[in-house]
Amino acid sequence: MQEISLNILDVAQNSVTAGAKLITITVDEQLASDSLTVVIADDGCGMSAETVKKVTDPFYTSRTTRKVGLGIPFFKMSAEMTGGSFDISSEVGRGTRVTARYVLDSIDRMPLGDINGTIQALITCNPSLDFVYLRRVDDREFTLDTRSMREILGDIPFDRPEVTGVVTDFLSENEQEVSGGASNS
């Protein structure tokens, strides 16, 4: 994984598998505190405290096709190698919240990468799920909420090219505005 956005894409898939209806992704860059915080929260099936302890172990997985589970360990490592931190909180039946905090100017911090592509891929590939994407840089922020898109669009599917076009423009123009065109990431 060479980008934080790829880790986000990967870990958000866990929320999809967990049967989530709503997945909230926050990417928050704060220059003052030299931090980049990523939060992926879902309302899926959740995990027991015991399982939460095991998921950061690369040799643990709930899957049966293979014996390793590297998504969460990669994400954790990417944050911790910058001197940041990583946390998972989960409750069975309520959902899971994964938080990765990176030290923004650490030389070991991988670039955020194509975060808009990640959000777009998640939305188009999971048309029946809702996503909230909150992007913040210092005190500037924007939100994409598929629930309000659904309100406008009714039964017009999200994977229609006309719709994806609007989402692409929305993400890239707002990203430009909050990161001032020259993102630190």
Added chain:
Amino acid sequence: MKSLEELKKIRDSMQNKVNIREGKDSDIRVLVGMATCGIAAGAKPVLKAVTDEVARRGLLNVKITQTGCIGICQYEPVVEVLVPGQEKVTYVKMTADKMIRVVNDHLVNGKVVDEYTIGSVSK
């Protein structure tokens, strides 16, 4: 700050087209492996290529979905194509360019791109 107001225009223009197409059993399904192994190997550009090309050609009978790891991580990015009534085709070590060819040859013209399939790569 840009808003989603433009979606209203799309809605209004599309409501005139009497029925929005529902998924059918005759649809072609394209499954892109998007587990950790797939993403690390470059599945995201492949997914983007197939989504863009299918949209560009207006192929309304193609449904693109992501799938997890099917256990052949060394062959990722893996793309499976399911045409109803035909055997499943598994393409391996895919790239965006290869994907565009698969859309053109296989999805549009019904001709499997043999050289990208798991059968010829693993020999």
